[in-house]
Amino acid sequence: MNRWTKILEDYGVVVALVILSLFSAIRRPDVFLQPENIRNIVNQSSFIGIVAVGMTLVIIAGGIDLSVGSIVAFAGACTVLCLNHVQDKGAMAIPLALAAGVGVGLGLGLLNGYLVSFGRLAPFIATLAGLVAFRSFTLVVAEGGEIRSMDFSAFPAIGAGGIPLPFQDRGGQTLMLNWSILVWVLVAVAAGFLLERTRFGRYVVAVGANERAARYSGISTAWVRFWTYSILGLLSGVAGALLSARFNSVASSTSGLYYELDAIAAVVIGGTPLSGGRGRVWGTVVGVLLLGVIQNLMVSEGVSNYWQGAVKGAIILLAVLIQRGSSRAAA
């Protein structure tokens, strides 16, 4: 029994994903198991997924970042603005625009990292300020509305295109594995390697587990935390740029809205405690997919929009309760 509870605690999130997928498949075999539907779930998840991977590192190091949703929006807005501005540059226009978005994300991440590590602000407060301010920047540059790209072929193709899959969608077209999904996979693998294998990853865990002991061991704890926020900012910029390509526009008031909460929820559901000091990237990836499947299930079941938040909340609580079981067993 002891072994089974341990497995449930360690892999509960996978079990939950399998159970919910089976449930969906049995309820609506005609809908859920369609390759196009599965591709859509993963594609929709990939943007929050990219952000959540970075959030995992920040949380393991003992921090939190509430500003990522607003960074996604602002980075996306800057991508489209830049694209429209440099349209005459031909083939260089899109790379320049993407670089602008990613760069803005990185810049804001560096700012967050600086405020938390060297400015000694509480992460919650510093990034709460970012949550509010960066959204405001977006509203300013978009004048409160939507920024539309003036490129109607190459740029939206980044959002729609990808690697061809051996399936067809309902219209008989070849199904694509979107670039954003690929980026998410690459980012997750890289972050997993960073966390598990590199010196930096070890320091991230050490700083989160016991900052004082880390400092006494000669680790520059401020720099470690600084880089976790910077990486998260960079990834939020990537997500923002890709998201703007997907819609070929950015809606200043709704783009990236609540991403920070979904990302944090996915990290926690994936088995990384909010208190930091340990955690896993793959858990977060599964956590994001779990949220995606739940969303998909609720839509196909016709659950009212108003109720969807309540179901999500219940899932988050459940995940935390299972985790509390595991930490009690360890004590």
Add this chain to the structure above:
Amino acid sequence: MLEVRAIAKRYPAVQALDGVSLAFEPGKCHAVIGENGAGKSTLMKILAGIEHPSAGEVLLDGKPVAFRNVREASAHGIAMIHQELNLVDELTAAENIFLGREPTKGIAVDRRKMAQEAKQWLDAVRAPFGPEAKTGGLSVAGKQLIEIAKAVSQQARYLILDEPTAVLSERETEALFALLERLRAEGVGLIYISHLLDEVLRLSDTISVLRDGKHVATLTPEGATPADLAKLMVGRDLGEVFPPKAEIPQAEPALIVEDLSVPRWVKGAGFSVRPGEIVGLAGLVGSGRTELCEAVVGLRPCSGSVTVAGDKLTKRDPATMMNAGLAYLTEDRKDAGLHLTMSCTSNSTLANLRAYGRWVPNRADEKKAATKWIERLGTRIGACEDAVSSLSGGNQQKVALAKWLDARPKILLLDEPTRGVDVGAKREIYQLIHELAAEGLACVLVSSEMPEIVGLCHRVLVMREGKIVGELVGDDVTEHNIMLLAAGVEAA
């Protein structure tokens, strides 16, 4: 009379207690001693209602009792003063004493009554502060007095003390003993756990020894020596505790500290250490010893100069000082010395991780190094991957030592290296320090345990109120001389 009969406690992995029967009398001090892991703490936790026995029974005045929790135990007059004190720093002394059972007037706390009663209990334990004192601002000794006052206010008839003097200075220890004497005279039964055998012999009426969860002996202190007790605890003859002091090779000092000051703590300290030399840093708790060490290794801002192997270091942060060859084994193992949730391997290599690969540490090499240190230090662990939190105090300390030795320091600062460590492991740590010095490491030893300083050090610096007030060399290194300097008494 508080009795345990054939009590046993089984955890998933270990038999912590195995058929122990003991009787504790009111008005007597009964010491329970044993190595770490002998089962003392488990027994005490059963008495205090924190743990429940797997077999056997607890009897109070002849009647079987089974405490479901601490509250029930304290309702029966049994209170425990833990090694790690359980007080809320933000509250006042009075609020801590009455935490969870505040006197009320209507629905509001009757603050005046609470303060009055708290004052009465604080006076009873002769606390040098009033009920309004903020707990966080008090010394460890002061906090301990609050705990005892709290126990006394709950009419404790049996008081369990888990290593109460481990964190006290000599003077504070004396005050505590006087208080315990008074409580004993008033009929309170004291159940006393300590690693300090001299203290046990001095204080107790009865001494019981546990080894590997079993009760091996109960004796009276008359005629017993610390060596007898140690032998009973370990189950073998320990021989000489301290190895003979080695010759110091003639060499330039490895570390020179000049005119070092830390605001509020250290005033103009200067000293040097040669390779192969063990220099003691003695003094009362709060005399600035730890702060001096922390300043030397770059953990505290300070003025003055630090010269390592001839290089005067101007940029003093922990990483620079470590690279220069300094290592500092902290006094506070759990908060500053180790990452309890991380594995033995990760802890052992953390201070020297770059040596295993600039970007990607080679995990096989790390494990090899960790295994090497486990063998060299005789650390008893299950697997290298186990979290350090699963180890006993002595073995945790060895992992902390491994971390610093793995960084190949030239100068090792050891701050209370044997605190909370059992006799067997203590002796191994002494032997290790001796060997390291013989290999040419310059050692600075901070300790509140006089025998340790006297037994190991070639030279002793005594600190008082932030200043180095004296230096003792060779045969002058005696407990008596150190105490005179530390307490500020002129030698006759």
